[in-house]
Amino acid sequence: MTLLSVNVNKVAVLRNSRGGTAPDPVQAARVAIASGCHGITVHPRPDQRHIRVGDVGRIAAALDGVEYNIEGNPFAPARGTYPGLIELVRQARPAQATLVPDGDGQITSDHGFDLRRDGERLRPLVEALKALGCRVSLFMDAGSPDIERAADIGADRIELYTGPFATAFAAGDASAELAACVASAERARAAGLGVNAGHDLDQHNLPALKQAIGFLDEVSIGHALFGEALYDGLATTVRRYLAILAD
Incomplete structure (x- = not known):
């Protein structure tokens, strides 16, 4: 069975746009869990534009x-109250840490790692995260030549960046992008890696x-x-995704 991890960042975006404490991403997580999801994801950025350090704990x-999945850029240094990804993982002890090469200038994550360039920098960070007891997943582009390198540097899984697939699906022909996702997933599995996926997935393309x-x-x-939940309710929306993913 494919598990569903609900990313509650968007609830924090709405809260932060007004100030104060509502809506609360913690309450959204509770509703999603009560509705049957298998995990909760957060992506705390150093600028804390949505999920804040205090939300993580x-x-x-x-x-x-x-399961708890904490995403972030392991290369981003501590800044202000943001202690760095590894320290957040040390404090929260999630089941999984997903490493993503994003920067402050990106509205959202829009590409995977280049492991030929960054693999050796990542290796000790992957080791440190695994020493904290969590599974490590690397955000990777479908079609990347580096899929097998993720296993070489010690990662447990990859997360396929599915943005291009979703864009192609919306345009009416996702065959090439879907084939790239499938080929990359098969290469990952052959290398002993688990396979996650994320970005712009919805009830239509999933x-x-x-x-x-x-x-x-x-x-x-x-x-x-969360966009769909605005119209149909969070509990109902979570259950619809679970129905899609059920074996």
Whole structure:
């Protein structure tokens, strides 16, 4: 079965746009968990534009038997109250750390790692995160020549960046992008890696991805899920995604 991790960043974006404490990403996480999701994802950036450092621990304390996935750029230094990704992981002890090569100038994550360039820099950071007891996943482009290198530097999984697939699907012809996702997933599995996927997945395009990659371990979905939940409710939306992912 492919697991669903609900990314609650968008709830924090809405809260931060007004100030104060509402809506609360912790409460959103509780609703998603009560609705049957398998995990909660957060992506705390150094500029804390959405999930804040304080949210990370509060959400960790609210989890009830589901996995916690903390995403972030391991190269981003500590800044202000942001202590760095590894320190956040040390404090929260998530089941999984997903490493993403994003910067402050990016509105959202829009590319995977170049492991020919960054692999050796990542190796000790992957080792440090695994020493804290969490699974490590690397955000990778479909079609990247570096898929097998993720295993070489000690990662447990990759997360396929599915933005190009989603864009092509919306345009009416996702065959080439879907084939790239499938080929990369198969290469990852052959290298001993698990396979996650995320970015711009929604109820329309997810069935095709799930059908094409039957061994997909996990999808992390936030933006589309919360957009759909505005109309249909969070609990109902989570259950619809779970129905898509069910074996």
